[in-house]
Amino acid sequence: MTMRFKRILLKLSGESLMGEQGFGIDPQRLSDYAQQIKEVHEMGVQIGIVIGGGNIFRGLSGSQKGFDRVKGDQMGMCATVINSLALSSALGAIGVKTKVLTAIRMEPIGEFYSKWKAIEAMESGHVCIFSAGTGSPYFTTDTGSSLRGIEIEADVMLKGTRVDGIYTADPEKDPKATKFTDITYDEIYTRGLKVMDLTATTMCKENNLPIYVFNMDVYGNLKRVIDGEEIGTLVHN
Ligand code: UDP
Numbered sequence: 001m002t003m004r005f006k007r008i009l010l011k012l013s014g015e016s017l018m019g020e021q022g023f024g025i026d027p028q029r030l031s032d033y034a035q036q037i038k039e040v041h042e043m044g045v046q047i048g049i050v051i052g053g054g055n056i057f058r059g060l061s062g063s064q065k066g067f068d069r070v071k072g073d074q075m076g077m078c079a080t081v082i083n084s085l086a087l088s089s090a091l092g093a094i095g096v097k098t099k100v101l102t103a104i105r106m107e108p109i110g111e112f113y114s115k116w117k118a119i120e121a122m123e124s125g126h127v128c129i130f131s132a133g134t135g136s137p138y139f140t141t142d143t144g145s146s147l148r149g150i151e152i153e154a155d156v157m158l159k160g161t162r163v164d165g166i167y168t169a170d171p172e173k174d175p176k177a178t179k180f181t182d183i184t185y186d187e188i189y190t191r192g193l194k195v196m197d198l199t200a201t202t203m204c205k206e207n208n209l210p211i212y213v214f215n216m217d218v219y220g221n222l223k224r225v226i227d228g229e230e231i232g233t234l235v236h237n
Pocket residue numbers: 012013014015051052053054055057058059060072073074075076077079080132133134135136137138139140141142143144
């Protein structure tokens with residue numbers, strides 16, 4: 001069998017890390033994620049990961065409460081570092097070697113990111129965790145993962161969410177919503193679908209990085225995607 005993806009960029013949402021708790025990091029969810037990642041790592045897939053920070057802090061909601069936007073975004077980026085360290089620790093505990101790279105210098109917490117450091121680490125069997133987003137305010141970790149995915153020449157961005165793909169409308173609100181098995185970036189714009197922010201979507205479109213949206217909160221789904229099961233939605237040009 002030929003491997004469908006040699007190298008992936010996995011985007012995990014910070015919010016999902018809360019699990020049933022409603023805040024912070026749920027140890028069960030964290031270890032479920034780590035196990036799923038270990039499974040595909042053992043298949044020989046090179047893995048880069050970006051994890052959000054929404055379970056801890058978001059700059060935009062901070063600024064609505066009176067925080068300076070740039071400082072709020074910096075707090076959000078720090079939140080992604082916290083989640084990255086948690087994931088790195090959970091992977092380490094089950095024998096998966098990881099390297100946390102940071103978009104902002106903060107040794108010894110993680111090494112300062114560079115494309116070549118990342119590729120070298122992945123090729124030597126480490127899972128790379130790209131933390132602190134893009135390192136700049138006014139961006140999101142979705143944009144951070146588009147950027148890193150393109151830079152590391154990933155075959156696909158796997159966007160793990162709590163819904164199983166892209167729908168014509170929000171399936172949690174509209175019972176008549178139907179799911180796409182695949183969709184173009186342009187159709188996302190014209191239908192005004194909220195898959196990722198427009199900056200992140202445009203980065204992927206302009207650089208031809210396909211996105212696969214799937215439900216990562218169902219254990220085993222990451223491997224199903226790698227195995228080629230069509231359980232989510234593919235976004236392409
Ligand atoms: N953030 C930022 N620049 C980046 C990435 C993230 O300023 O390149 C900040 C931003 O404030 C964002 C927060 O970090 O609200 C957390 O990231 P995100 O909201 O993307 O996490 P998620 O919603 O996926 O949990």
